[in-house]
Amino acid sequence: MQRSGGCVPDEIDVRLYTWMVLNGLSRIHAKGVVHCDIKPDNILVFPTEHDGIYQLKISDFGLAKELSEAATDEDENLGTTAYMSPEAVAPRGEIVTALDIWSLGCVVVEMITGRDAWPCLASVTIVHLMVTREKTPKIPENMPETGKDFLSKCFERDPRKRWSAQMLLDHPYVSGG
Template sequence: MGSRSTWSRSKHLGKGSYGSVFLGLHKNGTMFAVKTAKLENSNSLVKEKKILKHIGNSPEIVRYYGDEITIEKGIQYYNLFLEYASYGDLLKLINKVGGRIPKEGPVQVFTRMILDSLCCIHAKGIVHCDIKPENILVFSSDRYGCRCQLKIADFGLAKEASEAALESKKYAFCGTPDYMPPESVALFYKYETSMDIWSLGCVVLVMFTGKSIWSGTDGKPLDREEIIQILASTETMPEIPKEMSETGKDFLGKCLQRDPSKRWSAQKLLDHPYVSPFSLRNIEFLKEYPTAVGVKRSRSY
């Protein structure tokens, strides 16, 4: 058990279903993210640690630095140490620049980054199960020729590929409704990497349009039960914008297939012209991103 003699918690960064996230400060001045939960409620954080260790140290995935149990005012806490995303998450980025990514070029670049992360996860036999903008973090990096890089984070709901969904639960897929694939509302199914591909297609739509995937005739987002009804009882598909490029429409067509066997894998999608290195253009917006959101580069733990 640790005494927090070498680190301390700083500002509160956010709160999730399985604990709170803080900025951690090491005594040597470096920064990292700390996910904290009471020890008796830490099963999901411990699971996330195991998955991150299984995936290994990859530049495409948020990095795991260690963990520690602390005792504070007589209460035991589990602390998971992770790479700090000084730019926040993809949803924050979208909101900061007006509610949608202003050009399709940056959407292509970001999609490529997310695909690189998915390839790494799927190669290890892991299905993330909750791909959404809030779980895609933005880091300082020059790797893609711009000032930031996206990495997938938050593996609390992740499953092993082909793992059976819990038969006792009517809808075992516990992801976010807007990004849930149709098969996730079936009574019996197995978790497959193709689920994340549907969710990827939904993220691309949100980046491009800035709108909810499923909306009513009044334009307001539908609630969970309404979305489940659409997925389970209709053939309705998310609307692909007419103003999107033809290659973009084709890319989404490879992701948003109701039949999961017809969706392209993340590895195959890397070869799609929409995200090929030769098509990644108009990234001037990305180079201005750090100034736009008013953040500075920081050292990572």
Template sequence: MDWIRGEKLGHGSFATVNLALAKKQSTQHPPLMAVKTCGISHSSSLVNEKLILEELKDCPEIINCYGESFSCENGEKLYNVLLEYASGGALSEKLKNSDDRGLPENEVRQYTKALLKGLNFIHKFGYVHCDIKLQNILLTPNGGLKIADFGLAKRVGSENGSGFDLRGTPLYMSPEMVAGGKQGTPADIWALGCVVAEMVAGAPAWRCDDVAGLLMRIGVGDAVPEIPGNLSEEGKDFLEKCFVKDPSKRWTAEMLLNHSFLFNDGLDFEMKESCESNSPRCPFDFPDWVSSSVACSITSLPSSEYSEEPPSLRSQRRSTSPAERLRGIVGDQELNWSASGDWVNIR
């Protein structure tokens, strides 16, 4: 595939990420992509990431991979992996723009559910991501979520036994990782809990500036990350299941997908109370229904939540016309692609 390198999007410890524009249109890849690049001499991690992404290609919550290429730029031989471009940016940037107030709980719930679906898929294929954090969670224009950066990912149980292998970012590391270098699928769940707590509070779950002191708190004793006080009781219970010190007793991604925190219908307490008070309690308790004055409308909910709405509301939704329901689901949002004038030809 011939493509053109565009503006720089970001960089890590061994690779940089740029926009990439395909020279020819194809049904196999979009016209605008992201390209992750590193020197060939340091490409083993990026090669591993590309192989893992190809194996996990069928999950909508994981960034897509469109192949690899080699190039020579400024006298240096480079290895490139072409990836899906998530134009919404990293979740860390969205949280940063919230002025440290955190995200609304309904939004946190939506992202948490999508993240769990991706993690469940990764774990079922026998992999551990090893670096779940806000910076590695990307957003799409339609509100979707993509797990990215599999540079540290590994097979479950692939410890080589030759030394202490400390992987990940300290703020999101699990106790078993810090204390013994063990990183199975429960480590990703601990990191997920840190991400959820951070989304709610607008600040990291651990309040510690000293890395050595932080690692001591994580690996030794009974301390766990702080659970935000403004979180619902269901949310607090969800985080308690993530922050179990013993990895064998920590809930799995599959278990957490069935937690009540993820099945809130999105209505605030007053609206729910109003809906319940208007529901008939017996055959003689039906009011004079008028289709144009539904007490509680469901058309404002995303279509993905329709299957989760309570039965008492489903009958009210049917009283709304199909046209009105479609207007509530379909928006006129357009993709906002930005172009750079600094392009470099790659063959």
């Protein structure tokens, strides 16, 4: 995987890397923290002793918030627009782990396609689509059905129904089940 995102050609690697990020998110969320800025630039990639296999780690906790902390007017930046969930761009409510799960879905789309989940759209257009038209990123057609189902769980518009990192770790797309 490139330092700042891009296409991961082997879907087995996409599944493995997604599992690694989910594992990290599960641990972060269990400590009562929401990262609030999951994107390729904040996922560090380390080579391993196995040729072509990398270890991924979540970095840059500069926007992280405590779980259920009420967002304030000062929290105008709850992430990077192209990776933000609808509730992150809508009028502020509670900080919930679902913010990170939506962002993870955007990262997975980018690993599959090599393009942003919202390709060629300005930040203001993305916000408009999510808030006024209730749109979600397009799920890549070339994904297997388990992958499409996985992303549908990440892109559930209702954050209360969006799967948690722990639930997604058991999803067949990443668990191999």
